[in-house]
Amino acid sequence: TFPGPLISAQKGDTLNINVTNLISSPRVRRSTTIHWHGIFQHRTSGSDGTAQVSQCPISPSHSFQYQFGTDGQAGTFWYHSHLGTQYCDGLVGPLVIYGESRINSSLECCLSLSSDPQDPLASLYDVDNQNTIITIGDWNHLPANEAFRDTTILQPNPDSVIINGNGRFVRGPEFPVTPWPVSVIGPVTRNLRYRFRIINTSCYTFFNVSIDKHTMTVIEADGTEVNPLTVDSFTIFPGQRYSVIVKADQPVGNYWFRTTPTPNITNWDQNKDPAVNNAIFRYEGAPIAEPTTTFTPPTKTLREWDMPGGTGLPDKTFVVPINLATIWTLGNGSFFGTAVPTLMQILTGSISAQKALGDDNVVTIGYNETIDLTLVNDCDPGVPCAIEDNHPLHLHGHEFAVIQAANQPTPNYKNPPRRDTVAIYNGNVTIRFNTLNPGPWIFHCHIDWHLAQGMALVFAEAPDRIKSGPDSVILPPGWKDLCTIYDSLPPDQQ
CATH class of the missing domain: 2.60.40.420 (Cupredoxins -  blue copper proteins)
Structure with a gap:
């Protein structure tokens, strides 16, 4: 069906969703992943469904079972492919979590x-x-x-x-x-x-x-x-x-x-x-x-700031410029994924707790910190931004407070709206989130063509706590095998 079938759950449920890859057309990507948009994935970042961040793709004729809880969430969500521009071909569907009663x-x-x-x-x-x-x-x-x-x-x-x-x-x-x-x-x-x-x-x-x-x-x-x-x-x-x-x-x-x-x-x-x-x-x-x-x-x-939903000072502040040369950049760099998924790099110790933002556009942030991100979308002085300069930015694993929305005259530290996708126009947007959910979380433009051009960065949140302790990741069965199978495929099967 198109869109895909409704997946519904009750608040507090655990979902076990088996995805079997039957894609056969040579005109589209043959492998796939499914991202559960808006789900926090506490301790289940291996089921976030982001190719080369939380997993390797599901190869043709293979299956993978995503396993995650709803973490007390309820509301309107959706699911979609998170590999290349594949969801533009229709791999999308609604996900609704209702109150448990x-x-x-x-x-x-x-x-x-x-x-x-x-x-x-x-x-x-x-x-x-x-x-x-x-x-x-x-x-x-x-x-x-x-x-x-x-x-x-x-x-x-x-x-x-x-x-x-x-x-x-x-x-x-x-x-x-x-x-x-x-x-x-x-x-x-x-x-x-x-x-x-x-x-x-x-x-x-x-x-x-x-x-x-x-x-x-x-x-x-x-x-x-x-x-x-x-x-x-x-x-x-x-x-x-x-x-x-x-x-x-x-x-x-x-x-x-x-x-x-x-x-x-x-x-x-x-x-x-x-x-x-x-x-x-x-x-x-x-x-x-x-x-x-x-x-x-x-x-x-x-208007975004008409929807009241944190006070205090942030522990870290990032200023993230958005630019376009031959590719889109977020934070002066671009992210195109890596051969080894970020989560696997964390589990094997390749990404340390002190990693700074580098050429790979992956940065480490600590546990229980308050992070402010100021997104700077500067167009030419005196020239209005073009339509393609309007970007909906989505953060996985979190909701955030929109402290200052695009075109909002003053910041709101008292009761800012909370969401997981914010639009940035000409000027700046400031969002704030707390790092209480260890995992590798991609932050990217949800215009899928811009994501394919590199408009993303990855927060490796509290990597030491991902590996052990009460917040350590619980991997679904077969997660490690995904890379072995995918890496053996010829390019036209990937």
């Missing part, structure tokens, strides 16, 4: 449990099930390897927007829109309140999301609940997730669920057909027809 694992029941002690906001909505999960993304008609190889710019322009696996393609003014089905959100029952879990799985595009004639109340960002905030639009970047509550309080009918792509590349929509980038928000009892509603400019747009 939600006992209906089949999710066929439509009503949430308002008495759920694990979700203090459950009384705000009525419906939260598999039908209220929305994945949005972009799509290239060529396999990612070929699209990336053939582009003459920094990243290939997508051909379509896809919502829950469906999209339309405009081939130019001389052709009509292809008659593929547009996604339908619903049908929703009038006067019920729906929790929609929206996941941006795209490789490049960020979206301005709105629903004609409806408001949305944001209650979660990247797996972390936030104080409810009602808006009429929000921007979601690759890797980010939002839960919003929408009350079906309008007359029965069809309304556009708008996912306006940015950049609004003209060859996506040469016919200017409104259905190309949108889904239908349909009420129960409405005719099977496309909406005729029109777009109203938003008056209340979500």
Whole structure:
């Protein structure tokens, strides 16, 4: 299926997920990994799924079982390949962790449990099930390897927007829109309140999301609940997730669920057909027809610093410049992975507790430290940043406090929003996290084309504690064999 099937769990569960690699097309990467985006992986960094950081890839016709707990987490997550640009070919899917008192694992029941002690906001909505999960993304008609190889710019322009696996393609003014089905959100029952879990799985595009004639109340960002905030639009970047509550309080009918792509590349929509980038928000009892509603400019747009979620001084401060020459750099270097995964280097003693940031873009940080990262995205003085200079930065193994978001006038040390993926525009962003989760954690741009061009660094967090003690890594069966098998493959199988 595309996207991949929903994986759901209860808070406190341990997941054992067996991945069998049946990829056979010679036009795509044959090996693979699966990353569980947003899961902290405490003591299970070998299951983080990052190629050449936490594991060697799973070779064709082989299997590997990821084993990890939920570490008290609940919220909206997702999974995707973390090898090259492979997830751009559609290896993505939703992952939702519900509060532990939600006992209906089949999710066929439509009503949430308002008495759920694990979700203090459950009384705000009525419906939260598999039908209220929305994945949005972009799509290239060529396999990612070929699209990336053939582009003459920094990243290939997508051909379509896809919502829950469906999209339309405009081939130019001389052709009509292809008659593929547009996604339908619903049908929703009038006067019920729906929790929609929206996941941006795209490789490049960020979206301005709105629903004609409806408001949305944001209650979660990247797996972390936030104080409810009602808006009429929000921007979601690759890797980010939002839960919003929408009350079906309008007359029965069809309304556009708008996912306006940015950049609004003209060859996506040469016919200017409104259905190309949108889904239908349909009420129960409405005719099977496309909406005729029109777009109203938003008056209340979500700003990152409007979502209150640490005080004190940091133990270490890193200033991380973002640059582009022939490749992207993060912290004056680039990371392309190593033949021996970072985790294996730590376990064999090749990475010491005193390692500084070097040419490999791997740096050691200690245990129980407060780390501030200031991300500096300097464009030419006086010249606005181009679209490709907007970067969603994702940190594995952690959530962080966004002390100062892009374009935020002053820092917020009192109640900063917490998330795992932050967007940086023109200027600086400062984030803060605590090092209480030993492991090798990659920090990278979630525009997958930029990651493939080296826009990443790796924090080797508390390497001595990874090897022994109460935080030592618990490796899944067969983890060490992955490298032996993968290293023996010919290049076209890797």
